[in-house]
Amino acid sequence: MQAEEIKALLLELAQEDCTFQRHQEVSQLFYQAAKRRPAPDVTNDDASQLLSMILNRLLRVVGRQYLPGLLPVFIMICGERHELDTLAEIDWTLMS
Numbered sequence: 454m455q456a457e458e459i460k461a462l463l464l465e466l467a468q469e470d471c472t473f474q475r476h477q478e479v480s481q482l483f484y485q486a487a488k489r490r491p492a493p494d495v496t497n498d499d500a501s502q503l504l505s506m507i508l509n510r511l512l513r514v515v516g517r518q519y520l521p522g523l524l525p526v527f528i529m530i531c532g533e534r535h536e537l538d539t540l541a542e543i544d545w546t547l548m549s
């Protein structure tokens with residue numbers, strides 16, 4: 454998933470009029486984006502479980518108004534990454 458799309462989705466989730474159904478749809482997009490090839494020393498199951506657990510915690514516990522501030526975390530987990538990387542690099546220019 455592109456970092457710009459992640460930012461737009463987090464801003465959408467932060468809106469008070471974002472419905473529960475839409476929150477669930479966006480959450481699924483994030484979960485699917487997190488399921489990528491991990492680094493060679495990490496098994497697929499371990500990486501997927503860990504990233505899904507982190508996403509689940511962030512999406513359920515963090516107040517919606519704080520989600521845009523977690524953009525770097527979401528980019529690392531759900532963003533485009535190089536073939537052997539478990540986490541994506543952050544484009545810091547998107548933080549403004």
